[in-house]
Every structure is written in structure tokens, then in C-alpha cells.
Amino acid sequence: MAAVLQAARLGVVNKLTLGPKEGGNGLDTIDATVGVPSSLSDALDALEADQELVDAVGAELVAQHLAVKRSEWERFTGATTDGRCASISRSSSAR
Secondary structure, X not given: OHHHHHHXXXXXXXXXXXXXXXXXXXXXXXXXXXXXXXXHHHHHHHHXXXXXXXXXXXXXXXXXXXXXXXXXXXXXXXXXXXXXXXXXXXXXXXX
């Protein structure tokens, strides 16, 4: 939530313009030409590269988030289909 609010604040402060309104339904039809990264790994790389957002949210908080999410991504990509299901199930029940 903090990252979303900080990103919105940075948009206002830097007077960034919004892209065009999405006219599709977001599932079958999508008008957008710019989107989000295609994997968690790519999203984490993009977050780490966005120094302005890192500074706004807090470098320590972002570093901790990156470490946890990269660990989760490594577990996910290292699992087989059957193992992945079992691993996700164990993680969920441990909470």
C-alpha cells in the first residue's frame, strides 16, 4: 500500500501525465501498449531500478521486500509441478 501511495504522490509531484484510459475489459480485450513486467523476477528488477520510488518508500523496506520475494521466486521456479503444489500448500498451512 505504501508503494502505491508513494508512486501516486511521485506522479503528482513530478506532474506525470496518465496514459490513455483502458477501453478493453482487461481479459479478452486490452488496448494498453504498456503493461507490467511479465514475471515476479522482472517486477522485482524494475522496483530495484526505480531509485525515486525506492527513496520514497525507504531503501531498507524495499531491500527487505526484494529479499523475501526473490527467495519466494527462487523456490517457485525451482519446484516441479507436483513439488510446487506441495510446497505452496505447506507454506500456506504454516501461516
